[in-house]
Amino acid sequence: MVDIKTTKENDTCRIVVVGEVDASSSIQLDNAIKAAFETEKKIMVDLSGLEYISSAGLGVFVSHLEDIRSGIDLVLFGLSESVLQVFELLGLPQLIQITTTEEEALAKLG
Amino acid sequence: MIKKLTISCKKDNLPKIREFVGGVLSESHMGEVEAHKIVLAVDEVCANLIIHANKCDPSHHLEMAIKVDTKKIVFTIKDKGLAFDFTKYKEPSMDEIVSTRRKGGLGLMLVRRIMDKIEFTTEKNYNICTLIKKL
Numbered sequence A: 001m002v003d004i005k006t007t008k009e010n011d012t013c014r015i016v017v018v019g020e021v022d023a024s025s026s027i028q029l030d031n032a033i034k035a036a037f038e039t040e041k042k043i044m045v046d047l048s049g050l051e052y053i054s055s056a057g058l059g060v061f062v063s064h065l066e067d068i069r070s071g072i073d074l075v076l077f078g079l080s081e082s083v084l085q086v087f088e089l090l091g092l093p094q095l096i097q098i099t100t101t102e103e104e105a106l107a108k109l110g
Numbered sequence B: 001m002i003k004k005l006t007i008s009c010k011k012d013n014l015p016k017i018r019e020f021v022g023g024v025l026s027e028s029h030m031g032e033v034e035a036h037k038i039v040l041a042v043d044e045v046c047a048n049l050i051i052h053a054n055k056c057d058p059s060h061h062l063e064m065a066i067k068v069d070t071k072k073i074v075f076t077i078k079d080k081g082l083a084f085d086f087t088k089y090k091e092p093s094m095d096e097i098v099s100t101r102r103k104g105g106l107g108l109m110l111v112r113r114i115m116d117k118i119e120f121t122t123e124k125n126y127n128i129c130t131l132i133k134k135l
Helices: A027-041 A053-064 A065-069 A082-090 A100-107 B010-027 B034-053 B096-100 B106-114
Strands: A002-009 A014-022 A042-053 A073-077 A097-099 B002-008 B063-070 B072-079 B117-123 B126-134
Touching: A002 A027, A014 A027, A014 A053, A014 B117, A027 A042, A027 A053, A042 A082, A042 A100, A053 B034, A053 B096, A053 B106, A065 B096, A073 A100, A082 B034, A097 A100, B002 B010, B010 B034, B010 B063, B034 B063, B034 B072, B034 B106, B034 B126
Parallel strands: A014 A042, A042 A073, A073 A097
Antiparallel strands: A002 A014, B002 B063, B063 B072, B072 B126, B117 B126
């Protein structure tokens, strides 16, 4: 269903999400994001392999928006057009940093 | 055209539901992004019915029918779990969801933004959710 890998390069945490995140598999995304937010300040999430996300997956990001406001940097990148449209339905691109490419994501994290 | 699916109330069945809906939509020659959204809306309703109305009880079932004509697609999803009172539903604001760090509440927001009509009714022993998307 979903495959999630977390790595760290220099001071940036990278989470790669591949597959489908729905009400059944969102717990895996939640665990990965929660763990990263506990120890990291700069987090980039590679969603180029994300084929599907439902509200359960979106809720994982939304539930951490308060942490983003308190100084943790999070950037999502590589979303397909279909997945991006789902984020747009809820106005999430206004609340979460989203870039097209990895280079843009790294630049945002500084 | 009417297509039907009966499936037990397990969260693991959500991919099968999406595959079924996606298959029906692919026959209607709809664009990929639009079809993706409709699959999402049906998935959200089914996830709610499986998790909240039927408590993930695999002995319970959802009965889905999809009727496609030239002007609209009508999804009918029947179950025998706890009825959902849509009249009491109040959409939370995004600020409310963010400040309380809740993960729920986004599903029906998505469904309302995607579908043209949502109805929850009760008939005999069944709860019936009807979703209509104009083409």
